[in-house]
Each structure stands twice: as C-alpha cells, then as structure tokens.
Amino acid sequence: MAQEYLYPEFQVVRDLSRCTGCRACAAQCANGVHRYDADRGQMVSDETRCVNCHRCVAFCPERALKIVKDRQCFRENDNWSGDAIREIYRQAASGGVLLSSMGNAKEYPVYWDRLLINASQVTNPSIDPLREPMETKTFLGKKPDTLRRDAAGRLVPELPPQLELDTPILFSAMSYGSISYNAHESLARAAQALGTCYNTGEGGLHRDFYRYGANTIVQVASGRFGVHRDYLEAGAAIEIKIGQGAKPGIGGHLPGAKIVGDVSATRMIPEGSDAISPAPHHDIYSIEDLRQLVYSLKEVTRGEKPVIVKIAAVHNVAAIASGVARSGADIIAIDGFRGGTGAAPTRIRDNVGIPIELALAAVDQRLRDEGIRSSVSLIAGGSIRSSADALKAILLGADAVYIATAALLALGCHLCRSCHSGRCNWGIATQRPELVARLDPDEGAQRLVNLVTAWTHEIKEMMGGMGINSIEAARGNRMMLRGVGLNEIELGILGVKHAGQ
Amino acid sequence: MAVQETYALGQRYIGCGAQWGKITVTQVPGNALGAYLDGGEIEVLCSAQDATGDTMNAGEIVVHGSAGDATGYAMRGGAIYVRDNGGYRCGIHMKEYRDKVPVLVVGGSCGSFLGEYQAGGTILVLGIGCEDRAPVGNFCGTGMHGGRIYLRTRFLPPNLPEQVAVAEPQSADLERIRPLVGRFCEKFGGDPESLLAGHFFVLTPNTSNPYHQLYVNN
Numbered sequence A: 001m002a003q004e005y006l007y008p009e010f011q012v013v014r015d016l017s018r019c020t021g022c023r024a025c026a027a028q029c030a031n032g033v034h035r036y037d038a039d040r041g042q043m044v045s046d047e048t049r050c051v052n053c054h055r056c057v058a059f060c061p062e063r064a065l066k067i068v069k070d071r072q073c074f075r076e077n078d079n080w081s082g083d084a085i086r087e088i089y090r091q092a093a094s095g096g097v098l099l100s101s102m103g104n105a106k107e108y109p110v111y112w113d114r115l116l117i118n119a120s121q122v123t124n125p126s127i128d129p130l131r132e133p134m135e136t137k138t139f140l141g142k143k144p145d146t147l148r149r150d151a152a153g154r155l156v157p158e159l160p161p162q163l164e165l166d167t168p169i170l171f172s173a174m175s176y177g178s179i180s181y182n183a184h185e186s187l188a189r190a191a192q193a194l195g196t197c198y199n200t201g202e203g204g205l206h207r208d209f210y211r212y213g214a215n216t217i218v219q220v221a222s223g224r225f226g227v228h229r230d231y232l233e234a235g236a237a238i239e240i241k242i243g244q245g246a247k248p249g250i251g252g253h254l255p256g257a258k259i260v261g262d263v264s265a266t267r268m269i270p271e272g273s274d275a276i277s278p279a280p281h282h283d284i285y286s287i288e289d290l291r292q293l294v295y296s297l298k299e300v301t302r303g304e305k306p307v308i309v310k311i312a313a314v315h316n317v318a319a320i321a322s323g324v325a326r327s328g329a330d331i332i333a334i335d336g337f338r339g340g341t342g343a344a345p346t347r348i349r350d351n352v353g354i355p356i357e358l359a360l361a362a363v364d365q366r367l368r369d370e371g372i373r374s375s376v377s378l379i380a381g382g383s384i385r386s387s388a389d390a391l392k393a394i395l396l397g398a399d400a401v402y403i404a405t406a407a408l409l410a411l412g413c414h415l416c417r418s419c420h421s422g423r424c425n426w427g428i429a430t431q432r433p434e435l436v437a438r439l440d441p442d443e444g445a446q447r448l449v450n451l452v453t454a455w456t457h458e459i460k461e462m463m464g465g466m467g468i469n470s471i472e473a474a475r476g477n478r479m480m481l482r483g484v485g486l487n488e489i490e491l492g493i494l495g496v497k498h499a500g501q
Numbered sequence B: 001m002a003v004q005e006t007y008a009l010g011q012r013y014i015g016c017g018a019q020w021g022k023i024t025v026t027q028v029p030g031n032a033l034g035a036y037l038d039g040g041e042i043e044v045l046c047s048a049q050d051a052t053g054d055t056m057n058a059g060e061i062v063v064h065g066s067a068g069d070a071t072g073y074a075m076r077g078g079a080i081y082v083r084d085n086g087g088y089r090c091g092i093h094m095k096e097y098r099d100k101v102p103v104l105v106v107g108g109s110c111g112s113f114l115g116e117y118q119a120g121g122t123i124l125v126l127g128i129g130c131e132d133r134a135p136v137g138n139f140c141g142t143g144m145h146g147g148r149i150y151l152r153t154r155f156l157p158p159n160l161p162e163q164v165a166v167a168e169p170q171s172a173d174l175e176r177i178r179p180l181v182g183r184f185c186e187k188f189g190g191d192p193e194s195l196l197a198g199h200f201f202v203l204t205p206n207t208s209n210p211y212h213q214l215y216v217n218n
C-alpha cells in the first residue's frame, strides 16, 4: 500500500515461456498471491501478499516460478537499515506493537560457529562407530550422591525418577494451537519411534495423543490451560514453563479467533475466548514458591515423574539456575535468545536475553562450583541447528538438547517467519483444515525420524573421532572444544582454550 | 466408598489431586491444600494457608476460618467456601469450560488482586463484618476477560480498571448467587435471605473495551 510507504519485499518471477496456466500456484497459496487474469490470458501475481514461503515454487510443475528479494532499495545507510525504516512506517501507520515469529534473525555472534571440536591422532586412537558400540542413551534426572546397602550388603535402589532417552535430542515445547494437529501427531510418532520425547507446550494434550504419553513431556505454564490430573499423569515428565528464549519476561496471548474446535477442547476454555498467559505464575514469586509447585506436581503424580523447570537465558541465569536446582527440580531447561516462537513482540524477540552458549557454560560452571551439578540435568535449547551444535552443547555441559525450529524445518517449514498470520502454507503453524491436511503425519514422522537418526549418527562419529564412546563421557568435557576468534572474556565464560593452545 | 481421612498436623499438599472421599483437617494445614483436587470433599475446621485449591478441577473445599493468598488460583471446577477472609490474589486466572464452572465464595473480605486475569467462573464476596467499606483491596479484576465477580457491598472497590464493567445484578445473577449463599449458610450458619437482601455489585469483563493489544505484523 503506497500510502503506507510499504512496498513488496519479494518479487514473484514467473517465466511465461514455461507457465502453462495450470493454476497450481493459485491453489497452493493461502495468501492469495497468484491469480489467473482472463483478460490478459495469463497468471498474474500480487507481491504485496507474498511471504516467501516457497510453497508455489515447490508445486509448480513447470519450474516456472522463482521468488527473489525485491531490488527496490532505500538510499544506502549503514545506520538506518531498510528493516528499521520499514518498521517505523508500520508503526506510524497503525500504532501497533510489532509482532514477529520464529527466532531472532538479527546479526548477533553465533558462538557455536566459533567453537571447534577435537579429534584424536596417533595416541588415544579414535573409535570407529561402525565397528564398536557407541552409547547415546541418556538419563535425565537427579543422580544420587551416595549409595546405600542393606544389612545383607545389597544395593538399596533409591534412584529418583529419570527420563530415559535413546538419543540426547528432544523436541521442545510447541503447543497445539500454535502448531497443527498433524504437526503434533508427526512429533509424537517420531518421538515414540526414536525413543525420545516431544513437548505439549501450554496448549494441553489432545485426547488422541494420550497414547504417546511415555514419549510426552506435559507443560504447566502460567495460564494452566488444559492442566488437570489426567494430563499430569499422562506424560513421562512435567515441565514448568517459567520463561521462553524468544520472549523472556512476558506471557502469551492466543487470540480468541484461534481458540476453535479441538484447540478449545484441549485447552479447556470456551471457543472464541482469549487465552491469556500472565507473564509470571501468580503463585510463584520466589524460589520457595517454585519449590511448592515442583513438589505439588510430584505429590499429585506420586513422585514418579521428573519435573523440568524451563527458564529463558537472561543476564543472571547462573544464579537463577542455582536457585532452581535447589527448588527440587530434576531437570533445568535453558532456552537461549535465538529460540523460536509462534508469535512474539519483535523488540523483545530481538533484544531480550542472552545466547545459549554463554548461558549454558555459565550455568554448568556455577552448579559445579556449588557442588550441585549432579542434582539436576540440563537441557539446552534456543537454536540448535545441527548435530555439531548439539554435540558442542553437550561438551559445554548439557545433558541433552531441545530442538524445535530444526524439527519444523524437517516437516517442510521454510522459515518464512509468518507463523503469527495463521496461514502457514506448509500445514504447520495453522488451524485451517485445508492447510493442515497438507502435512501428512506419516511422512512428517518419517522425516523427523530421518533427521534425528542422522544427527545421532553424526554425533557418534564425532565422539568416536575424539576417542569417546558415550555421551556420559562427552558431557561437560570442555577440553574437547577450542575457540576461534574469541576474546579472553568469551573464552573464560565458555571455559575453553583458544585454538592452538 | 466415602473414605474418611483426618489430618491433625499442618503438612502441605493435603488432598493434592484427590478424586473422591472426605478429608477433615483439624489443625491449620500447610500450603497447597487440595491442589489439582479432582473430586471429593475437604473440610478444614480452622483456617487454611496459601494456594488452597490451586488448579482445582472438581470437588469442594470448605474452610471454617480464613484462607491465605492465591486461594483458588487457576481453578477450573468445583467450589471453595471460606467462612471468614481470603488473602491476596484469590481466584486469579479462574476459568470455566462447558459444565465446569468453578465457584469461590468468601464470607468476609479479600485482599488486593482478587480475580486478576479471571477467564471464567464465579467469585462471590459476601463482605460480612465489613459493611462500612468495599470488601476487596486494590486492582480487583485487572486483566479480567471472562466469568463474574459478585460483591455484597454498597462501596465500589478502589481503582477498578476500565476493562471491568460494573452493574447491578439482574434476576439471572440472583439465581446464580442464591444456591451459593444457601450452601454457605448451610456450612457456616446464618440466614440466606437476609444476606441476599443486601446490595450487590456484579463485575464482568467490559467487552466494549477488551484487553486487546494492537499488534502489527512485522
């Protein structure tokens, strides 16, 4: 719209010598970009609606389409970027708070890319995972400090509840409501096939998915949507969500328009009613209050389920994690500032929180210094993009990693960052039945299994290269990491030497 | 099948997640009494502490005394009756769904933040013994987007947010209150008719002025 000074960001390039006018693109695009113009006898495009999700490109049988960045530009200015200018136009025209989705896309240092993994040469030979067993089984939960034997000398089994995983990779919280039924089914089935867990987020658990309970983490967030006894009993572990990396310090607001059908039934709130999650849990104003919630959840599930407390990586994360560890939590999940979201205020997503790499290293070190590292397990999340990121997280001190954006990419997400519109052409971040039907849970589950299986294999190969044959021996093994191009302070926080040292 | 359990020591989590039976508590219980309660009855023969009936789904809790902060936090079903006063943050984020309409009845007064973020259910404060002032503290109903709060008083609470609408109760409201007052008097004594004869305000979310933050897609 010219009067808002906003011009299309993308250009739809259609090769008319190839286009047969089959209209497949028009049928695929829920944003209404493509249309057949009978007068001109050809397909035309409305670029103002394009979000660059590639759905049409993937479905054009003639390979006639390309979406490219529009070359329209502002006068060059290293201070005022095009995005900064456009955001001002948007707010001046609407008076609204900027809303974005998926993770922080700004240029901040990615420490994973400044860390390098070791390998053995000559001495301490590497291990060939094709020939020798490599253990990726992971147990998340408190580990006892002492062993007890009875009068006959037999070990008294007193192990607190553990989450047993075949691979140290879990799918992190995404609610039914923010993503579709078919996306949830894909995650649940993949988690079962892989021997790991997916996470309900705070949208409750759909009746159909109770059967995947052994591979489900059920979340309890400030809105307590869909939280009741059966739900708490259904999961393998319970996660208290205190914060999320993409929007630390704020709650959530799913507009009533999205609370329809099964989403309403699963959250147990009426159709059309807004789902407001307050910023804090109003029964938690201290570590003592958190402890009360942790133990009330343990009480109602007879102490059989490990309790995870999820916090966003913020400035004092090490001290906060130390408090959380003392609250009785079995597992702490730390979510870095590049973590994804279905919708978050842009300014918060882009400016609040700290990188997971630094947060994780600081927390692991603090818990070790205080002698309580074994009383909790750590899950790191917030943009784990590959098996290398996952292994680096484990070497920095994580017991396991959470992935979500990577999992959605496996399901066909093209990272167009328009989840908040509810018109995801790939059937993921939408509740529109005709769009949801585009994601086949059989295929989705298989693609997730493929991804995590491949990552697990890569982790084994890298561990073998270091002469390490179990995740246990890799965890917190920072001698196996070196930094490149990092300053003394960064190296100090990460607890690694510089490459060449 | 009604199992009778009696607790005389003030531990936490009494009746946590219970689904049936009757629990009687004879000395002040610890926090989170009846958290996730899913049925049955809990009767406290004295006062209760914080977070009574937290995230409760069904059943009844009766407190012959006062209840502490965050009573009925996020409750989705069942009923809590408190003879005397409630603390701060009572009934925050109560919600309802289909036949599940939770009820929180307080005989005396409540502290600040009563019914914040209320999304459903009924809160009734009878104001017995504080007839000369509003029976609730500050910021009553902030963020309220569903349900209803009935206050038996002639005084409006201080600083009500714009998003809360105040009205005189209609006959449908009185029908809703009547059985609650009846149950209250059945448990704690008193004359329902004289209580019902008092003046009530009903607070509901002001749909013409909702909490919608204006967003612009970016």
Ligand code: SF4
Pocket: A014, A018, A019, A020, A021, A022, A023, A024, A025, A026, A034, A043, A059, A060, A061, A062, A063, A064, A065
């Ligand atoms: S899908 Fe391709 S061939 Fe078919 S109308 Fe669109 S651009 Fe033309």
Ligand code: SF4
Pocket: A053, A101, A102, A408, A412, A413, A414, A415, A416, A417, A418, A419, A420, A423, A424, A425, A426, A427, A428, A429
């Ligand atoms: S989930 Fe859908 S809407 Fe969201 S970024 Fe991916 S493709 Fe786009």
